[in-house]
Structure formats: structure tokens, C-alpha cells
Amino acid sequence: MNLRFITPTLHGVADYTAGLGLLVAPFLLGLGESSAMAVWFSVATGLAVFAASLLTDYKLSIFKVIPFEGHLAIDLLVAVTFMIAPFAFGFEGIDAIYYWFNATVVFLVVALSASDN
Structure with a gap:
């Protein structure tokens, strides 16, 4: 049984959705309580996701x-970066949870993505 069911096209849909989410979610969730970097790192990453x-x-x-x-x-590198960002930038509370949640989602998407078209 092949668990890699996310096709490159479906992955692309996820990418553009994630990029938009990374741009908008920090403002909707009120991120930045522990550091303004929590907001702007997400926005910068969202722009990078669109570019990639x-x-x-x-x-x-x-x-x-x-x-x-x-x-x-690149996605794997983003997931690892999101996992360590709370420690590196001193994010706490919702700021840290946001990055750990996103890291988990990106790890799963990478793990479930099929590299063949």
C-alpha cells in the first residue's frame, strides 16, 4: 500500500493555500504576543512559498x-525551520504553537507527497 497519495498537482494546491494562510493567519490569530517576529516570519515564509x-x-x-x-x-527545510523557530526566536504561547503546528503539517505533506507526475 502506497501512502504517498498527494500528487504534484494536489501538492501545488496545498502550496498556494499554505502561502495564503501564512500571509493571513498571523493577523487573524493575533500572533506576536511573545515577539513581532512571529508575525513577520510567517508573512515572509508565505511570500517565499508563493515564489517557490x-x-x-x-x-x-x-x-x-x-x-x-x-x-x-525546500519544504522539508521549512518544516525543520518552523520546528526550531520558537526556540531560536523565543516564541511562546500561541506563537510557538502556530509554528509547531505548521511544522507538523508540512512534515506530513512532504511525507505523503508522490514525486512522480
Whole structure:
């Protein structure tokens, strides 16, 4: 049984949705109680997600420069960064939970993504 059921196209949908979420969620959730960096790191990451998505070689991209496997490696780096961000930047409370939750989601999406089209 293959658990990698997220196709590159579905992954692209998730990417653009995540990018939007990273831009909007910090304001809706009132992040920034422990550090303003909690808000702006999410916004910067959201913009980077859009950029990487537009450059990835999958159906929902424009430029198709980054191979999908490279995109998955970038996602993995983002997940690890989100996991350590609360420790590195001193995030506490909802700020820390937000990053740990997002790290978990990104790890799962990477783990469940099929690299073949």
C-alpha cells in the first residue's frame, strides 16, 4: 500500500493555500504576543512559498525551474525551520504553537507527497 497519495498537482494546491494562510493567519490569530517576529516570519515564509510554487516544475507553476524533488527538499527545510523557530526566536504561547503546528503539517505533506507526475 502506497501512502504517498498527494500528487504534484494536489501538492501545488496545498502550496498556494499554505502561502495564503501564512500571509493571513498571523493577523487573524493575533500572533506576536511573545515577539513581532512571529508575525513577520510567517508573512515572509508565505511570500517565499508563493515564489517557490511559481518556480516549481508542476502543473500549477509558471516557470518550472525547480524540480519537484527539490521543492520537497525546500519544504522539508521549512518544516525543520518552523520546528526550531520558537526556540531560536523565543516564541511562546500561541506563537510557538502556530509554528509547531505548521511544522507538523508540512512534515506530513512532504511525507505523503508522490514525486512522480
